[in-house]
Each structure stands twice: as C-alpha cells, then as structure tokens.
Amino acid sequence: MLTVVNPEDPTPAAVSAPAVSGGSLIDEIVRDGARRMLAAALEAEVAAYIAAHAGELDENGRRLVVRNGHARPRQVLTSAGAVEIVAPRVNDKRLDEQGERRRFASAILPAWCRKSPQINEVLPLLYLHGLSSSDFVPALQQFLGTSSGLSAATITRLTAQWQDEARAFGDRDLSGVDYVYLWADGVHLNVRLDEAKLCLLVMVGVRADGRKELVALAEGYRESTGSWADLLRDCKRRGMHAPVLAVGDGALGFWNALREVFPDTREQRCWFHKIANVLAAxxxxxxxxxxxxxxxxxxxxxxxxxxxxxxxxxxxx
Incomplete structure (x- = not known):
C-alpha cells in the first residue's frame, strides 16, 4: 500500500493502489489544492463581509453581524472527484425594509452549489497566475463565474498568502529525503487565458518506506527539455539525490533532461500511458x-x- 504525504505533515494518508498511475496522482493533488484554496477563499469572503458591517451595533452596543461557527461538511463534485468543504457561517441580525432577517450569501460557494465542472481546469491557473493580483482576477472570474464576493484587498491578501506558501514549497530543502521512484508528467491546461502552450510540470516521488509525496510543481513551456531540465536542476540544487528509477510518458523532453541532470537514474515508460496508447490502436x-x-x-x-x-x-x- 503506497501513501501520499504532505512534506509539512508527517502523518501519511492512505491511498489505494490504483493511485499509482500518473493521472490519479494528479487528480489527487488537484482535489487537495481545490479544498485548501476554497477554504481560504471562503474564510476571506466571510471576514470581509463581517468587517464591512463591523460598525452596525444593536441598542446594547453589540455587533449585528458576527461569525457563527461552520456549516456541516458538504461535497462539491469536480471532474477529479468530490471535494469536501466546510463553509464558515455568519449570524446577520440586521433587518431589511420588509422586516425580514438579512442573510449572508456566499458568491463563491452558493448554498445550491454541488458541482463545479471547471474547477480542475482553472485551479492550476490559480497556482500559476495567483502571484499577481492583475493575473489572479481573470482566473478567479473563470473559477467562480464572477468576480463578486471578494474585494480587491481580499484578493491581494489571498494572493500574498498563496505566494508565500508556493515560495516556501518551492524553496524547501530536499537533501533529507531519498526518492526511490520518481513519477513525472506534464498537465496541459484547457483554460489558458493569454498563455499559449502552457502546462504544469509535476513530479511525485516515492520514499524508501513506500510513502508518496509531491516533489515539485512548476510552470513549463509545453514539455520541453529546457523546462524539465530547469526543474530537475533546481531540485538537485536543493539537495535532491538521484532517484533509482524515473517513470514517465513518451515525451522526449523529460528523458533528455533526466539524462543530463541525473544520468544514473534508470528509465521506465509509464504503464498508464502505455495502456492508453495500445487501446487507442x-x-x-x-x-x-x-x-x-x-x-x-x-x-x-x-x-x-x-x-x-x-x-x-x-x-x-
């Protein structure tokens, strides 16, 4: 039984054997990224709503708009699978013109929302384009269908938070972990904004004890040798040792880069891609x-x- 671990979380999560294939691993990464980003965005949306009405008080000087814990967990279906979301709740005691209680309605995750077919097409763009607020806005619009619900200040705050997390992940020391196996694949994006031939370069490593973790996630131009070589060299600079075996598809860019940076690593074609190629014929x-x-x-x-x-x-x- 292989497991997937977060490099910052020593507790591994069990994964079934079929998750070994490249597509399944990437889907799992997408699901976890979707859950984390949605949770952060929902918290920021509620915080902004409460702050906007912080000055509205009752006769006893108490705020009329306050947090009210979290709703029950619910699942939002994506093309990569179900993502469990725990949305924060708001207690809004204000009354409208008809004397009815006002209600907070999330523009990010409406109460009726159970399915978001675009989520794992746009999620990689939130990683790639979330490093500047000007690029984040168009990605957010495609993710939510609207840019409402998050103010410019909230977007800037979330962008800074994710930028810090991405930088910490991309700069972490790799010298203390030996990867026996390394899976590599390129994820080509259907939603490109203005970026032509953009893809994500993904590397997943397996430790000697069978635990599996995301090694690197980077922007690349197609799956060129140069892009893969830059990523492998960066990992080597941060202390990554040559894996015993690398597994990937038939893209020549990765194999040429691997022979340049880690020439002693053995090569193996991914069975997931092999089977797909055979069935296509x-x-x-x-x-x-x-x-x-x-x-x-x-x-x-x-x-x-x-x-x-x-x-x-x-x-x-």
Missing amino acids: LPKSAHPGAKKALAEVWNAEDREHARRAVAAFKLAY
Whole structure:
C-alpha cells in the first residue's frame, strides 16, 4: 500500500493502489489544492463581509453581524472527484425594509452549489497566475463565474498568502529525503487565458518506506527539455539525490533532461500511458479484454511470467 504525504505533515494518508498511475496522482493533488484554496477563499469572503458591517451595533452596543461557527461538511463534485468543504457561517441580525432577517450569501460557494465542472481546469491557473493580483482576477472570474464576493484587498491578501506558501514549497530543502521512484508528467491546461502552450510540470516521488509525496510543481513551456531540465536542476540544487528509477510518458523532453541532470537514474515508460496508447490502436470492442490482458503483464510476479503474458497478448491481439 503506497501513501501520499504532505512534506509539512508527517502523518501519511492512505491511498489505494490504483493511485499509482500518473493521472490519479494528479487528480489527487488537484482535489487537495481545490479544498485548501476554497477554504481560504471562503474564510476571506466571510471576514470581509463581517468587517464591512463591523460598525452596525444593536441598542446594547453589540455587533449585528458576527461569525457563527461552520456549516456541516458538504461535497462539491469536480471532474477529479468530490471535494469536501466546510463553509464558515455568519449570524446577520440586521433587518431589511420588509422586516425580514438579512442573510449572508456566499458568491463563491452558493448554498445550491454541488458541482463545479471547471474547477480542475482553472485551479492550476490559480497556482500559476495567483502571484499577481492583475493575473489572479481573470482566473478567479473563470473559477467562480464572477468576480463578486471578494474585494480587491481580499484578493491581494489571498494572493500574498498563496505566494508565500508556493515560495516556501518551492524553496524547501530536499537533501533529507531519498526518492526511490520518481513519477513525472506534464498537465496541459484547457483554460489558458493569454498563455499559449502552457502546462504544469509535476513530479511525485516515492520514499524508501513506500510513502508518496509531491516533489515539485512548476510552470513549463509545453514539455520541453529546457523546462524539465530547469526543474530537475533546481531540485538537485536543493539537495535532491538521484532517484533509482524515473517513470514517465513518451515525451522526449523529460528523458533528455533526466539524462543530463541525473544520468544514473534508470528509465521506465509509464504503464498508464502505455495502456492508453495500445487501446487507442484497438477497436473499442476489444478494450475490456485487452485491459485485462495488459494487467497480466504489469502485474506479473517476475520477468518470465511477464514474457508469457506478453506472448499471450500478441496471440490474442
């Protein structure tokens, strides 16, 4: 059983075996990033709302608008899976013109919201473009569907917070951890704003004890050798030792960069991508059987059994 760990949190979270594939790992990273960013944005939205009405008091001098704990956890569905959100609540004791109690309504996460199909397309842009308020606004508009709910001051505060977190993560010392395996993949963004051919370069490492963690997340131009080499050199500068084995897709940029920076690391094509490439060359009717046959190859207990499974696949397909 492999596990995923936050470098700043020593307590590992268990992950099922299928999460080994590159796509599953990235989805998990996206879900965790979505949860953290939504929580921070919701807290900032409520804080701004309360501060805007801090001067409104009742006859006893008590504030009419105050915090009221948190709502029950609820899940927002994304294309990467369900993200659990615990939204802060507001107790607004003011009355409107009709004598009805006013209610705080979040523009970020409305009460009816249960699904956000754009979240993991725009979330990487919040990492990439969240470093300046001018770039953050258009990304936020696509994330929420509107720019309302967060003032310019709140956006600036959140931007500074995430910038500090990103800088601390990107500058952390890697000399104390040995990664046996390293998975690398490029995530190409569907929502690009004005950036052409932009992608995220993602590296996930596996420690000797089987725990898995995000090693690096950086902006890249396509998946060029230069972009991957810059990222690998930066990790090496911060003390990262050469992993025993690197796993990636067929993109030549990563492999050329790996041979330059860590020439002793062994290379292996990712089975997730291998299977996708094989299935793309077969009719859909053959996919169920082919998947099962390919699983016999990569799940083989030794080389001889793997060779037999490969021979059986060739005969069948």
